[in-house]
Amino acid sequence: MTPFTHLATAGILALTVVVPNHGHAQVTSGATEAGEQADNSADLAKKLSNPIANLISVPLQYNYNDGYGADGQGQQSYVNIQPVIPISIGPSWNLISRTIIPVVDQDGLVPGAGSQSGVGNVLQSFFFSPKEPTKGGYIWGVGPVIQFPTASDDIAPDQWGAGLTGVVLKQKGPWTVGGLANHVWSVSGEDEYGKQSATFLQPFLSYTTPKATSFTLNTESTYNWETEEWSVPINFVVSQVVKIGKQPVQFGLGARYWADSPEGGPDGWGARFQVTFLFPK
Numbered sequence: 107m108t109p110f111t112h113l114a115t116a117g118i119l120a121l122t123v124v125v126p127n128h129g130h131a132q133v134t135s136g137a138t139e140a141g142e143q144a145d146n147s148a149d150l151a152k153k154l155s156n157p158i159a160n161l162i163s164v165p166l167q168y169n170y171n172d173g174y175g176a177d178g179q180g181q182q183s184y185v186n187i188q189p190v191i192p193i194s195i196g197p198s199w200n201l202i203s204r205t206i207i208p209v210v211d212q213d214g215l216v217p218g219a220g221s222q223s224g225v226g227n228v229l230q231s232f233f234f235s236p237k238e239p240t241k242g243g244y245i246w247g248v249g250p251v252i253q254f255p256t257a258s259d260d261i262a263p264d265q266w267g268a269g270l271t272g273v274v275l276k277q278k279g280p281w282t283v284g285g286l287a288n289h290v291w292s293v294s295g296e297d298e299y300g301k302q303s304a305t306f307l308q309p310f311l312s313y314t315t316p317k318a319t320s321f322t323l324n325t326e327s328t329y330n331w332e333t334e335e336w337s338v339p340i341n342f343v344v345s346q347v348v349k350i351g352k353q354p355v356q357f358g359l360g361a362r363y364w365a366d367s368p369e370g371g372p373d374g375w376g377a378r379f380q381v382t383f384l385f386p387k
Contacts, residue, residue: 147318147347150354150384154345155282155312155320157273158202158235158247160192162385171339171362173373180214182372184226194237202233202247210261215370224258231271231288239276248272251288255295263299265292275310285309303331318347322360330368338366343378356382 153159167186174180187207192200208226215222233247240246253267267290275284285308292302310324322345327338343360362376 147349147354148314148316150386151318151320151345151347151356152277152280152282152314154347154356154382154384155310155314155322156245156275156277156284157190157204157286158192158200158233158245159190160200160237160387161190162192162387163190163382164188164385165190165380165382167378167380169362169376169378171364171372171376173364173371174212174215175217175370177214178373180212182210182212182215184208184210184212195234198237200235200237201249202235204231204233205229210258212261216260219260222258222260224261225256226262227257227265227267228254229290230254233271233273242276243278244274244276245284246272246274251290253290263292263302264295265299265302266294267292267302280314280316282312282314283310301332305329305331320345320356320358322358325365333368335368336366337364337368337371339364339372339376341378343380345380347384354384354386356380356384358382 150161153161154163165188167188168183169186170183172181174182185208187209189205191203193203195201206229210226211221211223213221229251231251232249234249235245235247249271251269251271253265255264255266257264269288269290271286271288273284273286275282287305287307289305290302292299305328307327308324310322312320312322314320322343323341325338325340327336329336339362341360341362343358345356345358347354347356349355358378358380360378362378364372364374364376367373
């Protein structure tokens, strides 16, 4: 089985000059600008905790897992390219496009099959989401999800799939709590690959500091209704928003523990490293 996931800090240093002025301290504009940059970075970091925020972002997410196969020696690395593009469709609604393009390298997943490299199936989600939270402060979105049959040989079943997806969350102070889910059914290639019916569940909890550091805990669990098996990775990631020139970027590093997986699936610990390019309006 080849599961694909659908989740060092740096501060801002400023030189502050204080000049006596009738008993009052005067702070230079450089310190003020640094404070504004910190506030802006923290706001961007908090938006990134929201999967359907009104923010264009392009995450490049590297994942590593091992423990595959009967002997536990198989390993898999993959990079998820995950552009998120919000589109205004009226005064009250956004359409959020979220795409996952997995680029995979794996070895020893199937006895005697050696190693494989290529692209997995592309997963495209669309969320219709109100521009403003509800009176209770909840942010939500629902819409269709489409699986495109782009998988290379031996990477994943090369099937069309379709289903529904949704997300709901609440942000209060530095905290973000919520969940994302989807269900995908196969709509082609069932004679060759068998039927696909899988539910993806991603509850998440995130805390963002005033210095734009985020601590995120989530699980990206999948239940295969055809084989009646769970894949349950638990992820903890620490992320930091910085600016490279004028370009805001978030770097994230974390660990993963596999609480459950199918027979021959990943076992023990894994890792994640993510770079997200941000394009605020």
